Amino acid sequence: MPLVSMRQLLDEAAKGGYGVGAFNVNDMEQIQAIMMAAKETKSPVIVQASRGARQFAEDLYLFRLIQAAAELNPEIPIAMHQDHGNSFETCKSAIELGYTSVMMDGSLKEDGKTPSTFEENVEVTRKVVEYAHERGVTVEGEIGVLGGVEDGHGAGGTGLEHITDPDQAVEFAERTGVDALAIAIGTSHGAYKFNKKPDGSVLKMDVLIAIHKRLPHTHLVMHGSSSVPKELQDIVNQYGGNLKPTWGVPVEEIQLGIRNGVRKINVDTDNRLAITGAIRKVFAETPEKFDPRDYLKPAREAMKKVVALRMTQFGQAGHAGDYKPMAITEIAKGYANGSLDTRPSMAAR
Ligand SMILES: [Zn+2]
Numbered sequence: 001m002p003l004v005s006m007r008q009l010l011d012e013a014a015k016g017g018y019g020v021g022a023f024n025v026n027d028m029e030q031i032q033a034i035m036m037a038a039k040e041t042k043s044p045v046i047v048q049a050s051r052g053a054r055q056f057a058e059d060l061y062l063f064r065l066i067q068a069a070a071e072l073n074p075e076i077p078i079a080m081h082q083d084h085g086n087s088f089e090t091c092k093s094a095i096e097l098g099y100t101s102v103m104m105d106g107s108l109k110e111d112g113k114t115p116s117t118f119e120e121n122v123e124v125t126r127k128v129v130e131y132a133h134e135r136g137v138t139v140e141g142e143i144g145v146l147g148g149v150e151d152g153h154g155a156g157g158t159g160l161e162h163i164t165d166p167d168q169a170v171e172f173a174e175r176t177g178v179d180a181l182a183i184a185i186g187t188s189h190g191a192y193k194f195n196k197k198p199d200g201s202v203l204k205m206d207v208l209i210a211i212h213k214r215l216p217h218t219h220l221v222m223h224g225s226s227s228v229p230k231e232l233q234d235i236v237n238q239y240g241g242n243l244k245p246t247w248g249v250p251v252e253e254i255q256l257g258i259r260n261g262v263r264k265i266n267v268d269t270d271n272r273l274a275i276t277g278a279i280r281k282v283f284a285e286t287p288e289k290f291d292p293r294d295y296l297k298p299a300r301e302a303m304k305k306v307v308a309l310r311m312t313q314f315g316q317a318g319h320a321g322d323y324k325p326m327a328i329t330e331i332a333k334g335y336a337n338g339s340l341d342t343r344p345s346m347a348a349r
Helices: 006-016 028-041 051-057 059-072 088-097 118-134 166-176 205-214 230-238 251-258 269-285 292-314 328-336
Strands: 020-024 045-049 078-085 101-104 138-143 180-183 219-222 262-267
Touching: 006 020, 006 078, 006 138, 006 180, 006 219, 006 262, 020 028, 020 078, 020 292, 028 045, 028 059, 028 269, 028 292, 045 051, 045 059, 051 059, 051 078, 059 078, 059 088, 078 088, 078 138, 088 101, 088 118, 101 118, 118 138, 118 166, 118 328, 138 166, 166 180, 166 205, 180 205, 205 219, 205 251, 219 251, 230 269, 251 262, 251 292, 262 269, 262 292, 269 292
Parallel strands: 020 045, 020 262, 045 078, 078 101, 101 138, 138 180, 180 219, 219 262
Antiparallel strands: none
């Protein structure tokens, strides 16, 4: 099966009332882990690569691996997404490679660190939407600024400094026509999200609910949404790691988000922890081993377990066969004739 439009995956998820995990990849084992989990749970899935991942793996290696995943798993709808594109050029290069979705993160300037102005964000995002939609490619924008830094991308801080303003979110959706919107509700990238179990004072679910009410046709995206479970932290630390205690986003909060318009949930840290824990365990217990397969195989298995669990928790499990993926060219026609228009003034027709 060719790679599928992320928009179609998210529209179907909205119909079915579930969320779709978007899992970051850098290498073959991570892609295989995701596909093993998707196959086992019969889940449609979003695979995503950051700029750092594209650089690390060299674009073409990574993209060919995704194509192999699609070819080997014809029953699984897979969307390939550029995570946190920092400029029009980054998004364009992903689209030229064959990605079916891009994120234009115009909440930050091109350096990926400095918060931009609202007008700058609208301008660059609208330009990406125009280019992408002509080609049937989905666009995710971001309004408000997330906390933390991951892969060199992020403004730092706690995540509470630039919470999304619902009025701005509506104006942004209207002026850009994005398919999906990442909003800042207090979450942060990386492992160190919260220094205690997050509650209403740090996780602004009320803001998310308010935005969904006003933008029912724009799919909401939760970033920095690893749960950072203690069990995974413990395995890393038990075998010589040194992680400080930290809390992620509880799965119940994500599920509350899914009941209120969240369709894409980004998960990276949990998988990183699972992989590292599994590798450390092999190194600690069998120091005589030196064949990379001896630790990459358990690492892949550990990541698969986490991904399969999230697929079940997000509700995407069992939905792989619900619909027939449309060709990207068909999706492009939908953008051209207005039937896929999400702008609040248009989508209400
Ligand atoms: Zn992110």
